[in-house]
Amino acid sequence: MAASDQLQLGEEEFPNVAHIAARVEIYPTLHPRFVVPEDERFDRSSYQIISELQPPVIDLSLMSSSTAKDRAYIEKIVADGCRDDGFFQVINHGVPMELIKKLETFGYKFFSSSVEEKERFDLGFYSGYEGRHKHFSNPAPWAETFNVQISPFSNIDGLATLVPPTDTQSFRSLLLDCDSAMRDLGNRLLKLLEKTLSLKEGTYVQHFQKYTAALQIHHYPPCWHPSFALGAGPHADPSCLTILYQDSVGGLQVEKGEGKWVQINPVPDAFVINLGDIFQAWSNGLYKSSKHRVVLDPHKSRYSIGYFYSPQFEIPICVPNELVHADNPPKYRPFTCAEYYAFRGRRRQINRWENDLENFAGKDKISHC
Ligand SMILES: O=C(O)CCC(=O)C(=O)O
Ligand SMILES: [Fe+2]
Numbered sequence: 001m002a003a004s005d006q007l008q009l010g011e012e013e014f015p016n017v018a019h020i021a022a023r024v025e026i027y028p029t030l031h032p033r034f035v036v037p038e039d040e041r042f043d044r045s046s047y048q049i050i051s052e053l054q055p056p057v058i059d060l061s062l063m064s065s066s067t068a069k070d071r072a073y074i075e076k077i078v079a080d081g082c083r084d085d086g087f088f089q090v091i092n093h094g095v096p097m098e099l100i101k102k103l104e105t106f107g108y109k110f111f112s113s114s115v116e117e118k119e120r121f122d123l124g125f126y127s128g129y130e131g132r133h134k135h136f137s138n139p140a141p142w143a144e145t146f147n148v149q150i151s152p153f154s155n156i157d158g159l160a161t162l163v164p165p166t167d168t169q170s171f172r173s174l175l176l177d178c179d180s181a182m183r184d185l186g187n188r189l190l191k192l193l194e195k196t197l198s199l200k201e202g203t204y205v206q207h208f209q210k211y212t213a214a215l216q217i218h219h220y221p222p223c224w225h226p227s228f229a230l231g232a233g234p235h236a237d238p239s240c241l242t243i244l245y246q247d248s249v250g251g252l253q254v255e256k257g258e259g260k261w262v263q264i265n266p267v268p269d270a271f272v273i274n275l276g277d278i279f280q281a282w283s284n285g286l287y288k289s290s291k292h293r294v295v296l297d298p299h300k301s302r303y304s305i306g307y308f309y310s311p312q313f314e315i316p317i318c319v320p321n322e323l324v325h326a327d328n329p330p331k332y333r334p335f336t337c338a339e340y341y342a343f344r345g346r347r348r349q350i351n352r353w354e355n356d357l358e359n360f361a362g363k364d365k366i367s368h369c
Contacts, residue, residue: 060092151210
């Protein structure tokens, strides 16, 4: 083993995934850190893409159509998707794709640098680069992530000091421009969700003047035993809304009924939108936050970019009165985003499905606030 391998591995218990992924000749069998229990593995041989279960692809420009029929059509498709599993895709969404491509290019360059270089950007728990997943128990995700915290805590200045001085300004501007474009899309989607639930305009969006947001660039290296590991284990997002760009490789799957996984086919220039646990709670369970996971490719790297959007950190999530009635009694106790994010962050088995929202807020269903 070369000296650099020994140096890189350092803590054998928490190997860097990029380091392991680059050394198939040294690790011909998968490192135990990443091996998923047998009943949770992805069976590639029996896999088929079930096209009729694909989440809908929605042309968001129709939201401002002068034809009421177009607008009603969009609202219906979104409402059906949200009731079903909380996943849909959007095109013509108004976010300039140049921004996303620039971020993706940053990701390619960053993730192709050495482990030492990348780990200079490791600013600790969920901040900056993450390749060892020290807060995960086994199995660790076969992924490395560049975590940008935006609000209410920002690590953008901290990260900017680590890029070459000539790039500092463009790096900061890129992240801030992405935040503003994704946030704008997030607000338009929230207004659409308000309409589909027949709520007054602003019911949700008024709680996003101050907001909670993070951006993550993920790299899933090729995995030579793709059925034995997962890029992301089954989980539901803690956020209110997630806006996700995925490249053309594919691998994101959503659970449609117990144990039945459907791949969300990449659509060029589209975003996958999924509702997170906060929205499920905020809609009193009418709209779903669904379990999803990422499977791996034996030959190709996959990249994705997620924007996780939630309301003001410290306000209680209070279900609108209109959504609580005899047929739909309160399902969750009120809680703040800060409390829920802290709960999810404390979980050691963060890459595993543990029905978090139910466990956190579904037990004593006191009335809404
Ligand atoms: O990379 C993906 O497609 C999804 C990642 C994901 O589920 C997440 O970051 O929460
Ligand atoms: Fe997710």
